[in-house]
Amino acid sequence: MKPDEFEKRLQGQTLRQVPAGWRDEILAAAEANRLRTPGVDRAFTSAATHRPWLSTLNHQLSTILWPHPAAWAGLAGAWMVILTVNFLMRDPTPAVAEKAAPPSPEVIVELKQQSSVDLARTAIALERYRLAHGEYSETLDALAPQFIARLPHDIINGQPLHYRRDPPSPGSGAAGGQFVLYSVGWNESDDGGEVGLTKVGNVDISAGDWVWRYPQK
């Protein structure tokens, strides 16, 4: 079939008729709108091609805001709800958040190591005092500044380390006495200088105190 014959064949096909019932409805709708105060509807322009810039801007924006500005408003609303709920469900105080957070083993170990250094430095000072005075000091304060520049505080709570000088027990071989020096440890409570132990008797650094004892038990 030649191209123009094909065209003619297509042209010969009768197009569908507009449904008869539409006429009255459409004209009634148009008339009803005519009777309202006519707004300046700029969506349709006149035969001239010029569009007001506001209409052009609106047209351009509507392609960016596809599918529909209302959808974007709904999305923004959903985000507001999400952010509000998130805010309301935040931890009430940082301290509560801290306690609520389970401690990672690494954190505890790190603190324990630092605490061990502090206990060791203090123990050295105690020993130097004993060498000078023949016995351990009654309090830690007696050590500074002569035997230690500054006494370290308990890394856990910033308070002074706990110290207790005990009289030498008979047969211990510890001339000059004995002492217990300790940090309150991870559980932040003074357990009297007793280390935490697991059920099977291993040291549990997350419980009890962190202790430097002379002589060792």
Next chain:
Amino acid sequence: MRGSELERLYDGHAQPLFAFLLNLTRNEADTRDLLQDIFIKLAREPALLAGVRDERAFLIRLAHNAAIDLMRRRGTREWSKENIAADTVSLFAPARDPDAETFRADLSRALAELPPEQRAVVHLKLWEGLTFEDIAGVLDIPLNTAASRYRYGLDKLRERLRPLYEDI
């Protein structure tokens, strides 16, 4: 605009507007909405037609713009997928001859597969009898674009229908 003037416009132009919009939208409900919008506009702004020499061309232009806006709002992907899949809308009047009826259904489907810009040109050339110059003015495209869209559109239709119809 007086009621009688609106009626005159409707009786004179609703049919070709309907056919054109139906070809573009492939959806009867959308076609009805767009057609109604056009007549509401005309009722509200009678000045639109003041000094217009070719009413038909002007109204087709309005219809085309409205259809494009609707397509943009909907998203062309959703548009074509939905409507081609539905395939219940025929552009053509029912034919008495069953073979002719089949041909019309196939043609309707083939037209739906054309991109909207080719479909618009093909429709206006074949069934509105517009010249390429008229089409260029109405669709706001260059003359040679109108001509090439028509050529591509027609070639695609032929390619689509040839396997089904030996004589094409």
